[in-house]
Amino acid sequence: MxxxxxxxxxxxxxxxxxxxxxxxxxxxxxxxxxxxxxxxxxxxxxxxxxxxxxxxxxxxxxxxxxxxxxxxxxxxxxxxxxxxxxxxxxxxxxxxxxxxMETVGIDDFMEFTPVLHPDTEDKEQAMQALERCLEKLMPAQQQSVKLFYLDEKCYKEVADETGFSMNEVKSYIQNGKRNLKICLEKNSER
The missing domain is CATH 1.10.1740.10 (RNA polymerase sigma factor, region 2, helix turn helix motif)
Known part of the structure; x- marks a missing residue:
C-alpha cells in the first residue's frame, strides 16, 4: 500500500x-x-x-x-x-x-402475469388491463404502487410524498401488488 x-x-x-x-x-x-x-x-x-x-x-x-x-x-x-x-x-x-431501476421496472413488476408477458401480441390491451386494475385498488395502495413502480421512487420518497409511515407504504405496495396480480389473472382468464 x-x-x-x-x-x-x-x-x-x-x-x-x-x-x-x-x-x-x-x-x-x-x-x-x-x-x-x-x-x-x-x-x-x-x-x-x-x-x-x-x-x-x-x-x-x-x-x-x-x-x-x-x-x-x-x-x-x-x-x-x-x-x-x-x-x-x-x-x-x-x-x-x-x-x-432494472429490478423495479413495470415489466419486471408484472412478469408473473401472462397479460404482460413480452410475447403478448397486443401490449396496448395489456396496458389497458393494468390501468383498469390499478384503478380498482384502494386509493392508498394505488398511490403507493404508482409512485414506487411507475415513478420509481424509493420507500422513503413515497412516504415523504404521501405522508404515510414507512410501514404503511410497504404494506400498501405489497398488498397493492398482490391485488393487481389477482385482478390481472382474472382478466387474462376471460
Missing amino acids: KFFNRPNKPEDTDDEQLLKSYRDTRDLKLLGKLYERYMPLVYGVALKYLKDEDASQDAVMAIFEELTQKVHQHEVKQFRSWLYVLSRNHCLMQLRAGKK
Whole structure:
C-alpha cells in the first residue's frame, strides 16, 4: 500500500494550497485546476466500476459537481486518496441506482402475469388491463404502487410524498401488488 503511505511530494503541498484557496474563495477555476490533475484517475475508477466509456465520462463530470459541495463538508488531508474514495462511492451509488431501476421496472413488476408477458401480441390491451386494475385498488395502495413502480421512487420518497409511515407504504405496495396480480389473472382468464 505504498500509494497511501507515500511522503508528501511538492504536488501534494500544491494540492493542499489549491484546496484551501478554493475553500476560502469558492473560485471554481482553482478547484478545476486541482481536479484536472486527477481526471485520469477519476475516469479510471469510473471505467473500472461502470464498465462503460460514456457513463464513465458522465461520472467524471458528476463527480466534479459533487466535489464542489463535499470539499466544504469534509476534512480532506490527502486530496488524491480522498478523491479516489469519493469517485468509487459515486460509482457504487450509480450501480445501485441502476440495479434498482432494472429490478423495479413495470415489466419486471408484472412478469408473473401472462397479460404482460413480452410475447403478448397486443401490449396496448395489456396496458389497458393494468390501468383498469390499478384503478380498482384502494386509493392508498394505488398511490403507493404508482409512485414506487411507475415513478420509481424509493420507500422513503413515497412516504415523504404521501405522508404515510414507512410501514404503511410497504404494506400498501405489497398488498397493492398482490391485488393487481389477482385482478390481472382474472382478466387474462376471460
